[in-house]
Each structure stands twice: as C-alpha cells, then as structure tokens.
Amino acid sequence: MAIDLLQAQGRSGHQADWDKEHDDTLVCIDIHQETHDVRSFTFASPEGKRFAFESGQYFLFDFPIGEESEPRCYSISSSPHRPNAFTVTVKRVAGGRVSNWLHDHLAVGATVKAQGPLGHFVRARENKKLLLLSGGSGITPVMSIVRDLADRYEPADIAFVHAARTPLDLIFRQELSLIASRMKGLRLHFLPETLVGEPSWSGLTGRISPEFIKLAVPDIAERIVMCCGPAPFMAAARSISSTLGVPASNYIEESFDAAVINEPATVVEEIPRTRVFQVEFAKQARKIEVSSEQTVLSSAKKSGVRLPSSCSNGVCGTCKSKLVSGSVEMNHNGGIRQREIDAGLFLPCCSKPLSDLVVDR
Numbered sequence: 001m002a003i004d005l006l007q008a009q010g011r012s013g014h015q016a017d018w019d020k021e022h023d024d025t026l027v028c029i030d031i032h033q034e035t036h037d038v039r040s041f042t043f044a045s046p047e048g049k050r051f052a053f054e055s056g057q058y059f060l061f062d063f064p065i066g067e068e069s070e071p072r073c074y075s076i077s078s079s080p081h082r083p084n085a086f087t088v089t090v091k092r093v094a095g096g097r098v099s100n101w102l103h104d105h106l107a108v109g110a111t112v113k114a115q116g117p118l119g120h121f122v123r124a125r126e127n128k129k130l131l132l133l134s135g136g137s138g139i140t141p142v143m144s145i146v147r148d149l150a151d152r153y154e155p156a157d158i159a160f161v162h163a164a165r166t167p168l169d170l171i172f173r174q175e176l177s178l179i180a181s182r183m184k185g186l187r188l189h190f191l192p193e194t195l196v197g198e199p200s201w202s203g204l205t206g207r208i209s210p211e212f213i214k215l216a217v218p219d220i221a222e223r224i225v226m227c228c229g230p231a232p233f234m235a236a237a238r239s240i241s242s243t244l245g246v247p248a249s250n251y252i253e254e255s256f257d258a259a260v261i262n263e264p265a266t267v268v269e270e271i272p273r274t275r276v277f278q279v280e281f282a283k284q285a286r287k288i289e290v291s292s293e294q295t296v297l298s299s300a301k302k303s304g305v306r307l308p309s310s311c312s313n314g315v316c317g318t319c320k321s322k323l324v325s326g327s328v329e330m331n332h333n334g335g336i337r338q339r340e341i342d343a344g345l346f347l348p349c350c351s352k353p354l355s356d357l358v359v360d361r
Helices: 001-012 095-104 136-152 173-182 209-216 231-243 296-302 338-342
Strands: 026-036 038-044 058-065 068-075 085-091 113-116 129-135 155-166 188-192 224-228 251-252 276-281 285-292 322-324 328-331 351-353 357-359
Touching: 026 085, 026 328, 038 095, 038 251, 038 338, 058 085, 058 095, 058 276, 068 085, 068 095, 068 136, 085 095, 085 136, 095 285, 129 231, 136 188, 136 224, 136 296, 136 357, 173 188, 173 285, 209 231, 224 231, 231 251, 285 296, 296 351
Parallel strands: 129 155, 129 224, 155 188, 224 251, 276 357
Antiparallel strands: 026 038, 026 113, 038 085, 058 068, 058 113, 276 285, 322 357, 328 351
C-alpha cells in the first residue's frame, strides 16, 4: 500500500514536504540485515511526502509496545539526497525492550509514529577537514555524513575511524570500503578490538588510544572531530582529542544517554532569587518541593516520584507530561513540538518551576 502511494505521488508530478510540526505517521518500506545483530529499517511517508534533513540528525519514534508507547531516538543513517525515505540502523541489545521488538516484530508495511528530523550533530558546510570517530552502532549519524559527502561529490578531507568488538561487528564495512575506493578524500580505518570470527584480519586491533590516533590521523589537531558511540568510547575519544591538541570548540559528540548541546537557554521569565515551589503529581497523589534552580525531573527522582525518562536533556521526549496548572521555564533540545507545548505538555527533565505546579502524572 505504501509503495503504491509513493508511486502514485511520483506520477502526479508533485510531492509535498514532510512537516515535522504536524506529520507524525511513517510506514516501514524495507528491512535490511547489516550484521548478525544489526538491522536497517527504512521509512517513508504514506502520502509520499519528501523528507528534508541534515546528515547527523535523528527521529524520535513512539513504538507501540504493550499498553503504552515506547519513545526512542534513532539517528538517520541514510543520505539526505534521497528524500523519498530515510533509514535508521538499530543494534539488538541484550534485554533491550525496543531494539528487540524492532528486530522481532516490526515488518514491512507496519506504521509507526515519529517526530523529526531533530538534532544538532551536523557539520558546518565550511568544514572540509574532518575526523569522524564512531564506536559500534554509534556509526549511524556519521555514516549519514559520509553518504551525504559521497552523493555531493564535494571535495573533502575526511579521516574516518570506526571501532567495533570484532570484524564481524563492523557495520557498513563493505559499503564504506567501496565508498573509500572511489572517494579520493576519504581515509578509512577499521579498528576491531579482537579477531573473533576473522583470524585472518590484516589490520591493527585494540581500542582507540593516543598512539593509534597519532598513527592514523597525525594531523588531528587541524580537524573538526565528530564522535558518536558508547559513553566509555566517547570519554576516551574526548580525552585523546584534547591530549593531541584539538580545541574543545572543534570537538562535537552525539549521545542520547547524556546529550550535550551548546545552545543558549530560552528564558521565559527572570527569577530574582531562588524560590521553592510545590509540585503536585496528581495521579500519584504526591506533592514535593522544587527549587526554581532545579528541574522538575531531578527533584522528582530525589523524592522517589516515578517519572519515565531517558536523556534528561530535553532531547528524547520520554518524560513528556501534561501540565495541569502553573508555568515553567523549559529549555528543550527538540524533544517536544510547539503544538504540544500549546496543548499544555512539557518536559520535566529540562523545566524549572516558575510557580506551583500540578502535573498529570
């Protein structure tokens, strides 16, 4: 059905654009096995709308698992120059509620709800000299960047270091090798930690280190570093980059566990001094005190009030709640739409009280 709609839209000679403020329904049109535990899921608009996104951005999905939807952020791995659809690439995680559901139950033709594109992990067009660092499934946003550059035929000087547990865990290995064979400005370095499954591996092994990076990218101090991967990997990458002379302003990372996005706060109202407000969680019949300098979520956690949460930074939208009464200062990073704010929803993780509050939780 979805493919027929797309074909019909194409024959009409006109395609509308996906409106991230109002459109929220996607249909899965393809599933591809990348490695033994990684799959790529491609989504399109049932109405054949075109997606405008930048490489490195992500979508916030609401997956229908059980009685309630499960929100998750997944980076786009496909090129922005193929706007009829986009792809996210997901690793099956042991015990992972959403990743296992996607691998086991999501099928071609299924519809899901999603919001996006979102995110600020994008390269400035003037940055021609990059080091892309990725670990494991953190390759997805930087793969989108590589595909973007390859489709542009844009002159660039890119060093790409991708680390994984074993050679069999190197996502996009064959495609990256093909791109590197044709894209003269791309230097590709794979770094498996061990050789399980491929004892004939002829390259280096181990974890990223200052010694390895100096060998692979001797001019790292001249590059913009863009990094995505597990928290320990990014901590190591951050330390190595600093040690090897990369200014903090030239180091950019993406993480949905603890995203750090350097943007000025949006101040709703100035508070002349610290005040304490009462916040009531109506469904739990709980009342707590929250300082004007604390977020609602952080105070709730300290007081034992249970609220769903993930990123704690206004990115994923997991904690989205109805504000029955009161006002807050909210500094979000894309995890909520303006029409949702207009409807009285807010994100407790990035909201500080400006008055007493009643929350529908």
